[in-house]
Amino acid sequence: RIHRIASIPGDGIGVDITDAAVEILNVLAKTIGGFEFEFTTFDWSSKKFLERGWYMPPDGLEQLKKFDAIYFGAVGWPDVPDHISLWGLILPIRKSLNQYVNVRPTRILEGTKSPLADCQREDLDWVIIRENSEGEYSGQGGTSHESSPHTVATEVSIFTRVGIERIMRFAFETARSRPRKKLTMVTKSNAQRHGMVLWDTVFYEVAKEYGDVEIDKMLVDAMTVRMVLQPKSLDTIVATNLHADILSDLAAALSGSIGIAPSSNLDPTRANPSMFEPIHGSAPDIAGKGIANPVGAFWSAAEMVRWVGEEKAADGLMKAVENVTARGVKTKDLGGGEDTKGVTKAVCQEIETL
Ligand code: NAI
């Protein structure tokens, strides 16, 4: 079996961690056997944007559609306004390839710890399901004047029944597949009275089909407190594009570091390739230093391996990663003393002994 992967390293540490992920994936395929990865790298980055004026060529999305999956590093660099880089690359891919679900698991890996004093490994095991196609990131709105005291800018959130229903259904299926069968819906329908009210309404409609799943509802502000003070009370979480974006960075920090958190941008219909990327950005503050934590990139790679049907290899990869963190081979953000290459080498060796 050959799995054809489009790789988009992007900017900053996106490049380091993508290189590391490609390296371990090749070792994984060779060790486990029975399948291969064929990578095609796309040099779509902020540096190239500054040279040629575009992130993706006009047929970029068509090119990506030919692959089985997409592996993405990070995009964004201080020389380019962030809304230009995000809308030049990552957001059009998610939207145009119908990747309407973003799955963000969070747990405390072996040999690592939460910054929360009493939080043990079994106390924090969440999956955040992020609506990935509409809501606050619909891209609708405008600015009235270039610059005047009377300038008005709007940023319109768009919620559709179809869009809400499909993400709720995915979230309920995820909750049902986990031992605790528990789903927390995050909202802000006290202050936002249209889109968020429809969000709540559709949640309760879909809930009727999932009588075996325990549900509750949290306002997003109170949710941040609950994540910190009662992590064990949560399991599967469904939230809007913006809310889940924010809550998943908090979740990652509570599980040890933003550097370990993975994400899967899924088109559950499988009509288009899905895209896998760590949740962190290009981290200009540490770019070029070789110290980025590659664990989030490896975990994202494992999710990709699972999505293309190589379950055994995906489990093996995560086992290898946790064997390495358990031994204390970690980057600085996790309290260790290794660099990106050191952790990558240790994971490769671990895979070879699987
Ligand atoms: P960031 O996630 O890049 O960095 C936040 C902090 O976490 C920094 O101190 C960084 O050093 C640290 N960090 C992040 N990943 C790490 C890793 N693997 N190992 C160790 N430390 C790590 O977020 P920030 O600074 O807000 O954004 C930087 C750029 O990345 C911006 O241009 C932003 O728009 C872009 N961005 C892109 C994303 C994407 O491509 N999907 C997602 C988030 C941000």
Ligand code: MG
């Ligand atoms: Mg984010």
